[in-house]
Amino acid sequence: xxxxxxxxxxxxxxxxxxxxxxxxxxxxxVPYLPSAVRRPWLVTEQIYAIGALSxxxxxxxxxxxxxxxxxxxxxTLVEFGSADSVGAFASEALVRELGPVVAALLFAGRAGxxxxxxxxxxxxxxxxxxxxxxxxxxxxxxxxPRFLAGAISVPLLAAIFSTMGILGAFLxxxxxxxxxxxxxxxxxxxxxxxxxxxxxxFIKSVIFGVSASLMAVYEGYYAQPNAAGISRAATxxxxxxxxxxxxxxxxxxxxxxxxx
Amino acid sequence: xxxxDLSANLVEIHDLRYSHGDxxxxxxxxxxxxxxxxxxxxxxxxxxxxxxxxxxxxxLNPNQGVVLFDGKAVCPCSRRRLxxxxxxxxxxxxxxxxxxxxxxxxxxxxxxxxxTDLPEELIRQIVIMKLxxxxxxxxxQHMPSELSGGMSRRVALARALVMDPxxxxxxxxxxxxxxxxxxxxxQLIRQTNHSLGVTTIVVTHDVEETRRLADLSYLIADxxxxxxxxxxxxxxxxxxVVRQFMQGRADGPVPFHRPGPGYAQQLQSMARx
Numbered sequence: 415x416x417x418x419x420x421x422x423x424x425x426x427x428x429x430x431x432x433x434x435x436x437x438x439x440x441x442x443x444v445p446y447l448p449s450a451v452r453r454p455w456l457v458t459e460q461i462y463a464i465g466a467l468s469x470x471x472x473x474x475x476x477x478x479x480x481x482x483x484x485x486x487x488x489x490t491l492v493e494f495g496s497a498d499s500v501g502a503f504a505s506e507a508l509v510r511e512l513g514p515v516v517a518a519l520l521f522a523g524r525a526g527x528x529x530x531x532x533x534x535x536x537x538x539x540x541x542x543x544x545x546x547x548x549x550x551x552x553x554x555x556x557x558x559p560r561f562l563a564g565a566i567s568v569p570l571l572a573a574i575f576s577t578m579g580i581l582g583a584f585l586x587x588x589x590x591x592x593x594x595x596x597x598x599x600x601x602x603x604x605x606x607x608x609x610x611x612x613x614x615x616f617i618k619s620v621i622f623g624v625s626a627s628l629m630a631v632y633e634g635y636y637a638q639p640n641a642a643g644i645s646r647a648a649t650x651x652x653x654x655x656x657x658x659x660x661x662x663x664x665x666x667x668x669x670x671x672x673x674x
Numbered sequence: 675x676x677x678x679d680l681s682a683n684l685v686e687i688h689d690l691r692y693s694h695g696d697x698x699x700x701x702x703x704x705x706x707x708x709x710x711x712x713x714x715x716x717x718x719x720x721x722x723x724x725x726x727x728x729x730x731x732x733x734l735n736p737n738q739g740v741v742l743f744d745g746k747a748v749c750p751c752s753r754r755r756l757x758x759x760x761x762x763x764x765x766x767x768x769x770x771x772x773x774x775x776x777x778x779x780x781x782x783x784x785x786x787x788x789x790t791d792l793p794e795e796l797i798r799q800i801v802i803m804k805l806x807x808x809x810x811x812x813x814x815q816h817m818p819s820e821l822s823g824g825m826s827r828r829v830a831l832a833r834a835l836v837m838d839p840x841x842x843x844x845x846x847x848x849x850x851x852x853x854x855x856x857x858x859x860x861q862l863i864r865q866t867n868h869s870l871g872v873t874t875i876v877v878t879h880d881v882e883e884t885r886r887l888a889d890l891s892y893l894i895a896d897x898x899x900x901x902x903x904x905x906x907x908x909x910x911x912x913x914x915v916v917r918q919f920m921q922g923r924a925d926g927p928v929p930f931h932r933p934g935p936g937y938a939q940q941l942q943s944m945a946r947x
Binding site: 540541543544545546 | 768769
């Protein structure tokens with residue numbers, strides 16, 4: 415019994431120190447922000463590596479989620495005689511929820527894990543130490559561009575995900591389910607507004623992007639410099655980011671849901 | 675007298691104490707690295723040679739004592755001052771530590787691009803010159819993953835030299851090299867020291883190569899300088915530790931058996947548990 419309590423206390427301590435370390439790490443990055451403005455190409459390079467190269471996955475994911483969404487919602491909506499609003503249902507769900515959440519989850523799996531293991535491997539192969547000894551701050555040169563690139567990429571990827579999803583729903587709706595394309599689009603334009611739908615989705619995706627990429631660079635930067643440590647950093651990035659995004663999504667939805 | 679000493683030594687370490695956790699790594703270490711000479715820091719594995727390197731470069735903070743570089747204390751307290759000091763140092767890592775996403779040319783150009791505003795044409799000339807000095811001018815397009823261990827170290831040396839440092843530190847430069855690569859590295863260390871007059875520290879446990887290379891050797895054991903002198907002086911030293919190390923004997927002051935409870939006692943206590 416005593417051991418159980420001690421173990422719990424120890425895990426709590428570990429959680430607290432990780433959480434605190436994570437916050438301290440984020441604060442340490444703030445003073446470097448101006449340097450990214452001075453050398454924007456370091457960020458664009460990373461946007462290509464972690465954002466643009468995630469595009470195929472995101473587009474593929476969006477397309478199929480939209481298609482499934484249309485099929486699933488049709489079977490319910492048709493019972494209430496509102497099969498025409500399949501498009502509106504799918505796009506609202508995509509823009510507000512699925513776009514930001516699933517894009518961020520896919521991003522964590524595709525790019526977050528690769529950033530964490532890349533930075534961790536740089537530490538293990540003494541590249542971080544070499545930078546420090548060349549009087550180059552690794553936080554400024556390595557960590558900050560990757561963090562910013564992720565934070566910029568996720569909202570864009572979420573937007574692309576939603577767009578592809580709506581296209582997927584459109585394909586299924588018009589070709590498979592026989593909904594008139596004019597009705598499909600007019601339903602969307604009457605139900606989905608910039609505010610609150612697109613705006614709340616955008617705010618979510620920004621918050622998810624910042625958390626996901628911050629977690630990836632944090633785990634990578636403080637990874638144990640060996641094979642086991644790096645693989646653990648990649649795993650932790652995906653697991654913690656996913657849990658965190660789902661939790662945050664619930665909180666944000668509660669806060670931002672319109673009082674309809 | 676003191677002023678003369680300061681100018682004669684590029685690096686001075688005074689009464690350095692450093693503990694890692696409970697383990698005392700250095701207990702009052704004193705060391706002088708003369709300007710323009712090759713100084714070897716020898717010692718068995720685990721005596722904190724790498725720790726010493728980190729203390730000299732300010733990656734670690736001593737618990738007590740001071741490291742002077744060019745008369746000024748190396749101090750991790752101010753990042754700006756520390757980085758200004760580090761620009762005058764070059765370190766060649768054991769495995770090169772080249773940036774894996776940049777090719778050989780960009781790796782060598784990296785410090786120039788980070789710290790100077792030199793025009794592209796001049797950067798190209800400097801980089802090619804440094805690569806030529808290490809014999810790898812034609813490999814400028816290769817990625818670090820395509821290089822052998824010895825070649826990586828040579829590129830790392832070119833990178834360490836590109837800012838014309840006052841001090842260059844080699845961390846275990848001879849480990850895991852074939853005889854030819856070894857000869858190349860030895861020649862490069864000697865050449866850069868002679869032709870550029872760069873003060874050189876070689877951290878190693880390789881007695882043979884040290885004999886060929888060093889003007890002065892320090893042997894570290896038990897957190898202190900066990901011996902200091904030319905390679906010949908070290909060879910003929912009285913101290914048991916020094917003789918064990920120089921002759922490579924398995925047992926001696928550095929024991930073969932890791933210290934701890936006796937054989938019988940351990941067996942008994944393990945049986946009980």
